[in-house]
Amino acid sequence: MAEQIIIAIGREFGSGGHEIAEKLSELYGIKLYDKNILQNIAEAKNVDVANYEKYDEVPKKMIFSRTVKGLSNSMEENIAQLQFRYLEDKANAGESFVVVGRCAETMLKYHPALVSIFVLSDWEAKVERIMRIYELSREEAESFIFRSDRKRKDYHNYYCKIKWGDSRNYDLCVNSSRLGEEETVLMLKEYIDKRIAHRAKKS
Amino acid sequence: MAQILAVIIFVAMFALIVTEKIERHIVTLVCGLLVLVLVFGLVMHSPAAIWETLNLRAIFTLSFWYPAGQGGEASAGINWETIIFIAGMMIMVEGMGNAGFFRWLCMRIAKAVKYKTIPIFITFMLMASFLSMFIDSITVILFLAAVTVELAQLLKFNPVPVILSEIFCANLGGSATMCGDPPNIIIGTSLGYSFADFITNTGLIAGVCLILSLIYFYAIFHKQLVQKETLDIASFPEPKEAITSKSKFTISCIIFACAVVMLITHAQTGLSVAFIGLFIAIVTLITSGKDSMMLLKKVDYKTLLFFVGLFVVVGGLEQTGILQIIAEFIGNISGGNIKLMIAIIIWVSAFASAFIDNIPFAATMIPVIRSLAAMEGVDLSTLAWALSMGTDIGGSGTPIGASANVVGTAVAAKEGYPIGWGKYCKAMAPATIMVVFVSMIIIFVRYL
Numbered sequence: 082m083a084e085q086i087i088i089a090i091g092r093e094f095g096s097g098g099h100e101i102a103e104k105l106s107e108l109y110g111i112k113l114y115d116k117n118i119l120q121n122i123a124e125a126k127n128v129d130v131a132n133y134e135k136y137d138e139v140p141k142k143m144i145f146s147r148t149v150k151g152l153s154n155s156m157e158e159n160i161a162q163l164q165f166r167y168l169e170d171k172a173n174a175g176e177s178f179v180v181v182g183r184c185a186e187t188m189l190k191y192h193p194a195l196v197s198i199f200v201l202s203d204w205e206a207k208v209e210r211i212m213r214i215y216e217l218s219r220e221e222a223e224s225f226i227f228r229s230d231r232k233r234k235d236y237h238n239y240y241c242k243i244k245w246g247d248s249r250n251y252d253l254c255v256n257s258s259r260l261g262e263e264e265t266v267l268m269l270k271e272y273i274d275k276r277i278a279h280r281a282k283k284s
Numbered sequence: 285m286a287q288i289l290a291v292i293i294f295v296a297m298f299a300l301i302v303t304e305k306i307e308r309h310i311v312t313l314v315c316g317l318l319v320l321v322l323v324f325g326l327v328m329h330s331p332a333a334i335w336e337t338l339n340l341r342a343i344f345t346l347s348f349w350y351p352a353g354q355g356g357e358a359s360a361g362i363n364w365e366t367i368i369f370i371a372g373m374m375i376m377v378e379g380m381g382n383a384g385f386f387r388w389l390c391m392r393i394a395k396a397v398k399y400k401t402i403p404i405f406i407t408f409m410l411m412a413s414f415l416s417m418f419i420d421s422i423t424v425i426l427f428l429a430a431v432t433v434e435l436a437q438l439l440k441f442n443p444v445p446v447i448l449s450e451i452f453c454a455n456l457g458g459s460a461t462m463c464g465d466p467p468n469i470i471i472g473t474s475l476g477y478s479f480a481d482f483i484t485n486t487g488l489i490a491g492v493c494l495i496l497s498l499i500y501f502y503a504i505f506h507k508q509l510v511q512k513e514t515l516d517i518a519s520f521p522e523p524k525e526a527i528t529s530k531s532k533f534t535i536s537c538i539i540f541a542c543a544v545v546m547l548i549t550h551a552q553t554g555l556s557v558a559f560i561g562l563f564i565a566i567v568t569l570i571t572s573g574k575d576s577m578m579l580l581k582k583v584d585y586k587t588l589l590f591f592v593g594l595f596v597v598v599g600g601l602e603q604t605g606i607l608q609i610i611a612e613f614i615g616n617i618s619g620g621n622i623k624l625m626i627a628i629i630i631w632v633s634a635f636a637s638a639f640i641d642n643i644p645f646a647a648t649m650i651p652v653i654r655s656l657a658a659m660e661g662v663d664l665s666t667l668a669w670a671l672s673m674g675t676d677i678g679g680s681g682t683p684i685g686a687s688a689n690v691v692g693t694a695v696a697a698k699e700g701y702p703i704g705w706g707k708y709c710k711a712m713a714p715a716t717i718m719v720v721f722v723s724m725i726i727i728f729v730r731y732l
Contacts, residue, residue: 154691
């Protein structure tokens with residue numbers, strides 16, 4: 082039986098982290114979890130996924146929620162927790178997968194199969210990429226990147242002790258603009274293969 | 285200077301409670317300490333104000349435990365009667381929950397109505413109202429919402445409309461009695477009103493409003509609750525499975541019945557609610573045997589400490605005359621018009637309670653209405669009922685207004701049924717406005 086592998090990818094907006102995650106999931110033939118986690122939860126609960134999407138990976142709005150007896154009625158927090166539980170269940174069930182964002186590097190830190198990666202990129206490369214994909218002007222793209230990263234940072238830092246993008250929180254931090262997406266994926270695969278082999282040897 | 289400091293501390297306390305950066309009991313305790321040291325000590329040089337606000341002497345008087353129908357003393361500072369009563373009820377409720385009482389009751393009722401969604405919807409609203417008359421609405425909604433989600437998954441219906449209706453009815457039920465909602469306990473113990481006073485005044489208003497609320501929620505939600513498929517109910521969990529121990533269950537039912545009887549008759553027996561709370565707690569602990577330590581550990585001490593600090597901070601406003609100024613202000617803008625005065629109290633209370641915790645609001649407003657009644661020669665009880673209905677019902681208006689709303693929406697969201705502000709307010713804000721308006725009309729018609 083193949084060794085379980087969980088690849089958690091944190092990423093800056095526009096760094097190509099999501100595409101790298103997609104390629105890794107294809108290379109290893111394992112599931113990719115991103116927004117589709119919410120789709121899976123919604124189907125199981127017989128709820129329209131639109132009810133979840135607006136709360137996905139967004140920071141908790143402080144004055145619009147309260148906590149009573151340890152129960153928070155922040156929808157952002159509850160949707161985040163639903164996703165954390167979903168990932169934990171999958172990990173504990175022995176499933177191999179790639180997960181994008183969702184604080185997975187912290188939530189699954191205890192799991193021996195976890196390989197955590199943070200993908201960053203040069204500012205220029207990110208701006209060009211976002212301008213190309215979303216057909217935006219430079220100014221719009223810069224503002225979009227700034228807002229998206231701030232949202233991701235606030236979301237992450239609310240649930241995790243170690244800050245978003247802090248190298249101490251990940252096994253590997255990689256700048257995707259150095260080698261480009263394709264070669265970055267190959268480099269990461271090499272590292273992940275070594276991790277799998279290392280773990281197999283240990284067990 | 286003392287007034288400015290007291291107001292700054294009060295506003296800072298509210299802001300810190302809202303932001304939830306620091307636990308709210310720590311906020312009120314630290315702010316309370318600041319009031320005692322800075323306002324009463326350094327600025328006012330008044331040990332008497334400190335002593336009066338701590339109000340410890342009251343506990344050691346006979347009338348605290350056995351007022352014997354003399355009516356409560358209008359005391360300032362920490363309302364120990366409220367704190368002891370709430371602590372006692374917490375222990376009783378923990379005992380009931382531990383025995384499986386709430387889950388059993390919900391499942392029993394669902395089975396009695398043959399697991400049909402519309403009857404479940406109606407009966408659960410009625411049950412939320414009834415239980416909240418005697419038990420804090422947080423506990424009621426905690427259990428009711430959890431069972432509603434469980435039933436929704438079994439019966440394939442959307443639990444959100446049912447949970448929203450339960451929340452509203454729990455807040456409404458809480459307004460009917462002296463022990464239903466913390467603002468009522470504080471109003472009752474501070475102003476010396478009995479259970480009977482509440483049930484015959486706010487209880488009557490709540491009863492009328494409950495009928496209207498049932499009609500309203502049925503009208504807006506019944507289409508969402510149509511049962512599409514027939515289900516094999518034989519495979520559903522048996523209500524008795526909820527009972528963890530038959531003996532514990534029987535004992536907790538008897539204790540609950542005793543608490544209800546003692547509360548209903550406390551004006552006749554002359555016992556204070558503090559006595560009833562303490563008695564019920566002692567009986568629960570004695571009958572719980574080895575579980576008594578576990579029950580004691582489960583008491584929400586943070587809420588009790590929150591009350592202690594809160595009463596001190598409000599005491600600071602009272603001792604420095606700030607609340608007198610607010611009362612004079614309300615008196616001036618109403619120009620002696622009692623109807624306007626009541627309208628201001630009920631709508632301001634409702635609006636404020638929709639956004640901020642209604643407990644500190646009610647605690648702050650009690651000295652205000654007391655001063656207002658004395659200044660304007662208005663019947664204090666009429667203002668008290670307006671304050672009670674405003675704070676209890678206004679809290680239903682937004683997801684953060686009352687603790688029951690927070691718990692209900694949190695339980696739903698945790699199980700994958702998010703209730704955002706839009707969805708919540710669309711259903712609950714009109715109901716809140718309707719009930720506050722009807723309450724105001726009833727107060728006008730009945731008392732003026």
